[in-house]
Amino acid sequence: MTSTDLPVRTSSASRAPRAARTAPARSRLRGNHHVLGDSRLGRVLALAVLAVLALVWLVPMLWAVLTAFKSEQDASDPDHWLWPRHGLTLKGFSTVWERGDLPLWMLNSFLIAAAVTVVTVLVSAMAGYAFSRTLFAGRRVLFALTVAAVLVPPQILIVPWFRQMLTLHLVDTYAAVILPQTVAPVMVFILKKHFDSLPRELEEAARIDGAGHWRIFWSVLLPLSRPMLAAVAIFVFIGAWNNFLWPFVSTSDPALMTLPVGITSVKDAYGIQYAQTMASAVLAALPLVVVFLFFQRQIVKSVATTGLGGQ
Amino acid sequence: MSSPHASPRSGAPSVRRLLPPGLLFALPFLVLFALFMVWPLVQGLWMSLTDTSLSAHTPGFVGLDNFTEAFQDAEMWRALGHTVWFTVLSTVPLVVVALGMALLVHTGLPGQWVWRLAFFAPYLLPVGVVSLLWIWLYQPDLGLFNHLLDVVGIGPVGWLSDESVAMWAVALTTLWWTVGFNFLLYLAALQAVPDHLYEAAAIDGAGAWRRLWSITLPQLSRITAVVTVLQVLASLKVFDQIYLLTKGGPNGSTRPVVEYVYDVGFTGYRLGYASAISYIFFALVLLASAAQYAALRRREK
Incomplete structure (x- = not known):
């Protein structure tokens, strides 16, 4: 690539101001002007469109927050629908929080998502290592099966999973919610590809020093793979935190419900109490949005690398 | 021991042949995969040929009905x-x-x-x-x-x-x-x-x-x-x-x-x-x- 780059650079440098302005010397992270050009009007227009689009995307969330801070009476007042007549209040939040089920569902969601993440990442990384670095009878067939399983929609498994949990007497347990979610063929595939891409020199050195497979896996490859493991872990965690269908089918005991399931199960109980409903929605949304504010870069990277399923 | 080709680990050879290290590494995933992917797929296919119900009656084979x-x-x-x-x-x-x-x-x-x-x-x-x-x-x-x-x-x-x-x-x-x-x-x-x-x-x-x-x-x-x-x-x-x-x-x-x-x-x-x-x-x-x-x-x- 450098060989084609060089002549272009020199010729653009010889062509004085216009070319110099378009040359992308600016930091890559801040994006660039290639897409829309660098006319002032173009940029102002682009900024305007972007601002309107972002506002449209933010309005639903802002509306939810505003409603959550209204009194019940103001929330259902069609004549003063925008700004509440009696000012803002925390009543909705305190009522919802004191009922006590929301913190419980958050805890359930966290425990379940954390368990799913730990098991999935560990088990998938070990399998990825096995498929990438070891030889055993049936390795190719088993890997082919794993890749093929990426095509199976989890939705078609809910009926047999439920039957299975009845057989195993696991209905309405954490195990029932967690176990089926830990099978992630796509993560095995991604991690196998990732291990394939790591140079073998380091482990050769460790092997000469007498390290076995477990030491090589645990002390050499895993530390080298932290960014990839983080990407996979973030992706799995978000998926498990937000998963709805299986936790919904496998739990009927409110004490075991996850956040997405629990919060909708009491929808009808609220009746027309929109301020309370929105207060619970805001509280339920908060954890992951706050995490995103702190770890934006890692989460963005996780989606970009894991989201394509290693394609 | 110093040769990179020599096996770095000890252990009974017969066990190792049955469970080579690679398979051991893949085993946790394979067990979960068999339990919660393969079995449900097979069981789902079988159930689709029966009149299995959530109510307590013995399911019977109904073919392609x-x-x-x-x-x-x-x-x-x-x-x-x-x-x-x-x-x-x-x-x-x-x-x-x-x-x-x-x-x-x-x-x-x-x-x-x-x-x-x-x-x-x-x-x-x-x-x-x-x-x-x-x-x-x-x-x-x-x-x-x-x-x-x-x-x-x-x-x-x-x-x-x-x-x-x-x-x-x-x-x-x-x-x-x-x-x-x-x-x-x-x-x-x-x-x-x-x-x-x-x-x-x-x-x-x-x-x-x-x-x-x-x-x-x-x-x-x-x-x-x-x-x-x-x-x-x-x-x-x-x-x-x-x-x-x-x-x-x-x-x-x-x-x-x-x-x-x-x-x-x-x-x-x-x-x-x-x-x-x-x-x-x-x-x-x-x-x-x-x-x-x-x-x-x-x-x-």
Whole structure:
């Protein structure tokens, strides 16, 4: 690539101001002007469109927050629908929080998502290592099966999973919610590809020093793979935190419900109490949005690398 | 010991032959895979040939009766139709809007942090939150949308109660909720477009639009194909937001096939019949995957 780059650079440098302005010397992270050009009007227009689009995307969330801070009476007042007549209040939040089920569902969601993440990442990384670095009878067939399983929609498994949990007497347990979610063929595939891409020199050195497979896996490859493991872990965690269908089918005991399931199960109980409903929605949304504010870069990277399923 | 080929570990050779280290490493995954993927797939297929029910009676073998019934079941065809219609209705904007957002953000305008937050944050919301929020936005008398329509003089719309509108409303919610995911994929792809292409174009005096049409979009064609494939597969599996927003209503006009499986199996107790419909849906997903794979292959030639 450098060989084609060089002549272009020199010729653009010889062509004085216009070319110099378009040359992308600016930091890559801040994006660039290639897409829309660098006319002032173009940029102002682009900024305007972007601002309107972002506002449209933010309005639903802002509306939810505003409603959550209204009194019940103001929330259902069609004549003063925008700004509440009696000012803002925390009543909705305190009522919802004191009922006590929301913190419980958050805890359930966290425990379940954390368990799913730990098991999935560990088990998938070990399998990825096995498929990438070891030889055993049936390795190719088993890997082919794993890749093929990426095509199976989890939705078609809910009926047999439920039957299975009845057989195993696991209905309405954490195990029932967690176990089926830990099978992630796509993560095995991604991690196998990732291990394939790591140079073998380091482990050769460790092997000469007498390290076995477990030491090589645990002390050499895993530390080298932290960014990839983080990407996979973030992706799995978000998926498990937000998963709805299986936790919904496998739990009927409110004490075991996850956040997405629990919060909708009491929808009808609220009746027309929109301020309370929105207060619970805001509280339920908060954890992951706050995490995103702190770890934006890692989460963005996780989606970009894991989201394509290693394609 | 010093040779890299010598086995670094001790242990009884017979055990090692039965359980070589590679298999040991793969074993935890393989056990989970066998228990919660292979077994359920086989059991689902078996159940689809029986009249298994949630009520306590011994299931009997019924051959292909469930499939025969399903192919004559107008409700199943209707639900499959809704799934396909939703897929079309959601995939197009989810790809196009994501591309537009990524192109705009990639121009390097100030406030990168805000744009990413605005477009991606909804994706982080649990579907329960999304549905509560949009039920409130769509609320006929007090919801934001009808208030805003009222301001510009348009009468109230029955977003979730009008059969001709409900599926569009569901697709709109889905667009808002998940477009951030495709947006991030596009943003990453844009950052990978090589600079020298633009430099060459700049020397040739290509304007902004020219660069967009002749460089950026062609460079994005592969990622567009991939995003479209992933989106179609995701949309075909729709259940959560439809179930929570409309329960498949009004009058079943938005019920997707996955909800039909749920209704037949868990409300109607007919697990055997639900399994048969699951497998018909699986066939549809495989068909869509195969068609898209073939199309991708042809493009890349």
